[in-house]
Amino acid sequence: MEDLLVYIVRGFPAGCVYGLVAMAIVLTYKTSGVFNLAFGAQAYVAAAVFYKLGKEHDWPIGVAAALAVLVVSPLLALGLEYFIFRHMRTQPLVVKLVAALGLLTALPEITKLWFGKEIKNLPPSVAPSPDRLYKITDRVTITQDRLVTVIASLLVFAALTALFRYTVLGLRMRAITESPRMVELAGVNANMVSRVAWTLSGFLAGLAGVLFAHTEPQLRPDNYTGLLIVSIAAAAFGLFKSIPRTLAGGMIIAIVGGQMIPGWLGVERTITSYIRPSFPFLMLFAILVFVPGIRQSRETTDPLAGVDPPPPALAASYRDAQLDRLTRKILFPAFIAAVLYLVLFLLPGLWVSRVTEGVCLAVIFLSITVLTGLSGQLSLAQSVFAGAGAFTVGQLSERYGWNPLIGLLFGALIAAAAGALVALPAMRLGGLYLAVATFALALLAQNALYGRDWVGGFAGQVDIPRPKAFGIDFGEDKPFFVLCAVILTLLSYAVIFVRRGSTGRFLFAMRGSETAAAASAINPVKYKLIVFAFSSFIAGVGGALLGMYQGVASTGFEGQSIFSPFYGLVFVVLVVTLGVRTIQGAIVAAMSFVLFPLLLEWLKLPIEFSLILFGFGAITFARHPEGIMEANTRKSVLRAAENKANPRLARKRRLIAWAMMCAIAVPVLVRSATRDAGATELNVGFTVLPIECGTAWEAYTDFDPEGVDAAQRPALHSACKTEARKHFTHTSGIKLWDYGGAWKALFLFLFGFLRFSPSLIDGRRQGGRPSDESGEQVPGPTDREEVSV
Amino acid sequence: MSTGEGAGAAGTGPMESGAAGTGPVDTGSVLLHATDVGKRFGGIAALTDVNLVVNTHEVVGLVGPNGAGKTTFFNCLLGILRPDSGIVTFRGIDISRMPTHKRARMGIGRTFQRLELFTGMTVREHLLVTERSRRGTGSLWKDLLNQGGPTDDEHAAAQETIDLVGLGAEADKPVESLSLGRNRIVELARALQLRPSLLLLDEPSSGLDRKETHALVDVLHGIQQSQGTAVLLVEHDLEMVVRAVSRLYVLDLGRLLTSGPVEEVMADPNVREAYLGSMAETLSPTRGDS
Numbered sequence A: 001m002e003d004l005l006v007y008i009v010r011g012f013p014a015g016c017v018y019g020l021v022a023m024a025i026v027l028t029y030k031t032s033g034v035f036n037l038a039f040g041a042q043a044y045v046a047a048a049v050f051y052k053l054g055k056e057h058d059w060p061i062g063v064a065a066a067l068a069v070l071v072v073s074p075l076l077a078l079g080l081e082y083f084i085f086r087h088m089r090t091q092p093l094v095v096k097l098v099a100a101l102g103l104l105t106a107l108p109e110i111t112k113l114w115f116g117k118e119i120k121n122l123p124p125s126v127a128p129s130p131d132r133l134y135k136i137t138d139r140v141t142i143t144q145d146r147l148v149t150v151i152a153s154l155l156v157f158a159a160l161t162a163l164f165r166y167t168v169l170g171l172r173m174r175a176i177t178e179s180p181r182m183v184e185l186a187g188v189n190a191n192m193v194s195r196v197a198w199t200l201s202g203f204l205a206g207l208a209g210v211l212f213a214h215t216e217p218q219l220r221p222d223n224y225t226g227l228l229i230v231s232i233a234a235a236a237f238g239l240f241k242s243i244p245r246t247l248a249g250g251m252i253i254a255i256v257g258g259q260m261i262p263g264w265l266g267v268e269r270t271i272t273s274y275i276r277p278s279f280p281f282l283m284l285f286a287i288l289v290f291v292p293g294i295r296q297s298r299e300t301t302d303p304l305a306g307v308d309p310p311p312p313a314l315a316a317s318y319r320d321a322q323l324d325r326l327t328r329k330i331l332f333p334a335f336i337a338a339v340l341y342l343v344l345f346l347l348p349g350l351w352v353s354r355v356t357e358g359v360c361l362a363v364i365f366l367s368i369t370v371l372t373g374l375s376g377q378l379s380l381a382q383s384v385f386a387g388a389g390a391f392t393v394g395q396l397s398e399r400y401g402w403n404p405l406i407g408l409l410f411g412a413l414i415a416a417a418a419g420a421l422v423a424l425p426a427m428r429l430g431g432l433y434l435a436v437a438t439f440a441l442a443l444l445a446q447n448a449l450y451g452r453d454w455v456g457g458f459a460g461q462v463d464i465p466r467p468k469a470f471g472i473d474f475g476e477d478k479p480f481f482v483l484c485a486v487i488l489t490l491l492s493y494a495v496i497f498v499r500r501g502s503t504g505r506f507l508f509a510m511r512g513s514e515t516a517a518a519a520s521a522i523n524p525v526k527y528k529l530i531v532f533a534f535s536s537f538i539a540g541v542g543g544a545l546l547g548m549y550q551g552v553a554s555t556g557f558e559g560q561s562i563f564s565p566f567y568g569l570v571f572v573v574l575v576v577t578l579g580v581r582t583i584q585g586a587i588v589a590a591m592s593f594v595l596f597p598l599l600l601e602w603l604k605l606p607i608e609f610s611l612i613l614f615g616f617g618a619i620t621f622a623r624h625p626e627g628i629m630e631a632n633t634r635k636s637v638l639r640a641a642e643n644k645a646n647p648r649l650a651r652k653r654r655l656i657a658w659a660m661m662c663a664i665a666v667p668v669l670v671r672s673a674t675r676d677a678g679a680t681e682l683n684v685g686f687t688v689l690p691i692e693c694g695t696a697w698e699a700y701t702d703f704d705p706e707g708v709d710a711a712q713r714p715a716l717h718s719a720c721k722t723e724a725r726k727h728f729t730h731t732s733g734i735k736l737w738d739y740g741g742a743w744k745a746l747f748l749f750l751f752g753f754l755r756f757s758p759s760l761i762d763g764r765r766q767g768g769r770p771s772d773e774s775g776e777q778v779p780g781p782t783d784r785e786e787v788s789v
Numbered sequence B: 001m002s003t004g005e006g007a008g009a010a011g012t013g014p015m016e017s018g019a020a021g022t023g024p025v026d027t028g029s030v031l032l033h034a035t036d037v038g039k040r041f042g043g044i045a046a047l048t049d050v051n052l053v054v055n056t057h058e059v060v061g062l063v064g065p066n067g068a069g070k071t072t073f074f075n076c077l078l079g080i081l082r083p084d085s086g087i088v089t090f091r092g093i094d095i096s097r098m099p100t101h102k103r104a105r106m107g108i109g110r111t112f113q114r115l116e117l118f119t120g121m122t123v124r125e126h127l128l129v130t131e132r133s134r135r136g137t138g139s140l141w142k143d144l145l146n147q148g149g150p151t152d153d154e155h156a157a158a159q160e161t162i163d164l165v166g167l168g169a170e171a172d173k174p175v176e177s178l179s180l181g182r183n184r185i186v187e188l189a190r191a192l193q194l195r196p197s198l199l200l201l202d203e204p205s206s207g208l209d210r211k212e213t214h215a216l217v218d219v220l221h222g223i224q225q226s227q228g229t230a231v232l233l234v235e236h237d238l239e240m241v242v243r244a245v246s247r248l249y250v251l252d253l254g255r256l257l258t259s260g261p262v263e264e265v266m267a268d269p270n271v272r273e274a275y276l277g278s279m280a281e282t283l284s285p286t287r288g289d290s
């Protein structure tokens, strides 16, 4: 009996915090239809303000907390509502979801700009002497910090209950959460209600953020992402509508999952260390999959809940036939040849390395093109499927000495099996719930599997060798680049073929109407399984390649690993923003992910800007649901049609285009011409990373390079490079910009991609022959496109 | 994937032969037999013990006031909804537990009251997709080898259906750009592409003007004559019903009121009270909301 009391007292404070965030989620979801995943980030922002003022600037703790909770956080929420989400009200759920995901990635990075990147230890507490103990019974005690958490939360819950019960505004909000449509019909100003709800939610999230800060040893954004998902589990327990049940859900997670189950199992046991953090994700997944009420309540009450119509045909398929032949037969091969030449022969070795990373990522991104682009489903677990591929290769070659190429195939198959397993229960879910469920699974995998030595290795990382096959040593950068490029090409064509073939056409039909597809003898279950498995297979290949490129796959201590669920979010945001239906969307997304930090470095801007820009890019998604690349193509096709009809306009446009090209190209050429001489010489003999390589070299040779046998040198040399690469992949302190070739390369690359790629690779009509009618029937929201970009 | 595969390419004579090859047709001429079908939605009894028979080559009508449960019945026949009770047999085979796509492949085609089209596809693509799924010859492996595109056979089969229903002029337009009336024809064409031995039509004439309705009836007659397709027709336009069907079922509040030859049923006083009376105003030709 007393045990139970202990569990309750220990779990209660955490339950309160989960309840606060969960309430914020439910409030905004019900009043404005936005499932705001950014609350995790908003709570983090509040905590950061609190930390900065309270700990670093020594403000009185109460003032710091009040400012963070009562001012900053509500204003932030209101700002998001006013500037972003208000404009998305009529957009499909998925658009809002991606925008929120973008914010979830961007907000913490913005925060870092003023908050600092360094590790923030020992966050303060709102309580004056947080660690003081109060006795409840002889054995049961509670710290002051927790007591304050409980009291503050209970006060807020009481105040909110009163608000909902006794005020008109509260009544309206409650009514909206019950039936949004009825309230609109009754003439309540939903705008106003929604704004109040957002402000209130901001306050709740901020309070949760500040109260949560002290419970973790460090203040880190990923803790708050975890908090967010746990709170979603609580909200799911309330079926995303009942606030009392939501609070109960929070308590169950904190008390049952956080205290009781570990208590029964034994706190010290290994199994507990896996189950305890996994509990909320398991619960979330189970609720989403097994409670039918969640899906149905939405479908029958929400006027916006219908199936999103599938997008129009790819714009490139409406292209002028002559232009089509030109791009396909001449421009595209020329562009590829130019890129290969630059990367393989002209540029310093580092560029090979960087572009290779981009190619590996592009393979992973291609998996999103398959899943989201073909079937319209959103999975946030792609980085974990990639991880499955990477860890498998590493384990197979480390433990059993398999050839990494065979390991790669095997890893991809394991990823595919995992994908199919996810698809089975997730089959009935769609849109939002599928996205959340996959994210829960991703976190589950990270918590329950990554730590196992047969998955993530003993020290949280697995070494991954590069293959030797067909008499080629892919340990060298250039052969490896070629290998990756070949695999990317093969998979791209596979995706194009699948899209054009039965599978792609069936999936497209299912997007239009699943019922009608089934009534037309298409088996929806089978094709959902296929698309999930195929997509995860590709992610597995990409992950294995990326692991080989890095030489190591790490499980991500502190959330840094590319295979952690956080990157699953980033990937989706990035690919969806740039264009999820085309191959070039995936490739450009990958290249920007890799090259953008270099550009920032060159511009002497903080590296955080890249995630910030990608995050905010997601917001443009609302304007171009087909992705920026596709929007550009559409525009160019439209313009081509206009040009044909109106030669004078065409001439004017051509003039402007040339002027702009010259304005950019001339300075570049001048600068590179004047600096080329020295630069090319430096290129010669440049291998890899002088500094790290040197250190590794010394370590390998016992600091006596001279004592090494000349015959062993090549082997040692490549071992050093492998070692050095591990250190290098995520630090880029090397000066790439001193080389003339780099200049040219960058501009050719960016220009080539931006100018030509939108229409380069894919775009034939689904299943049909290419349309020979010139742009006359370009579909889509054409007038809107003209305003933007 | 064994059913319906034997159906050859274009021009194998009556479509019956293609689809009927696999199942026994030993129940005489009974094609579809629904026994005691019941379905509840929470408190609403949408269907209660509905019995219905459709014979081969026959055009049967199913009428009833709004909310009578006609669409629900169709959904139960095709397995889009699971009925709470009752058995459905098709060509003598119990299909009550079969998933929708298998029933479709056995030869039941349907259209929808609210359009359910593959948005974003052209008319031809609709038919090509359906032809492929009917044949069941698609596979991921073929796709990966770039063998997944439409074959010449399939193009010919689609063209045949296009000519049959007279969609030639719109064949390569996206369905979003067509009128509601034409889209109803697209749905019909898609259902026909399955080479069904039974067509379930859910208010095909709603949204069509009088001329289009007449044309539709002609198309139906043509199909029924040339291919022997049986039709179960749900329709509010009694004029069309009378022109098209030989037997009629009347459904009200989920129960069968009467059934029998058209003239008999129309003369039934119960039917007049429950249904025809309320239909007087909706019989006017301007009806075309949906």
Ligand SMILES: Nc1ncnc2c1ncn2[C@@H]1O[C@H](COP(=O)(O)OP(=O)(O)OP(=O)(O)O)[C@@H](O)[C@H]1O
Pocket (backbone or CB within 6 Å): B041, B044, B046, B064, B065, B066, B067, B068, B069, B070, B071, B072, B073, B113
């Ligand atoms: N998915 C559903 N959930 C709850 N009730 C439903 C559902 N589908 C139908 N109903 C109810 O079942 C009853 C029968 O509906 P149904 O659509 O089958 O009627 P109908 O005869 O097709 O009418 P109409 O002539 O308007 O098309 C109606 O009362 C309807 O409200």
Ligand SMILES: [Mg+2]
Pocket (backbone or CB within 6 Å): B070, B071, B072, B113
């Ligand atoms: Mg109906």
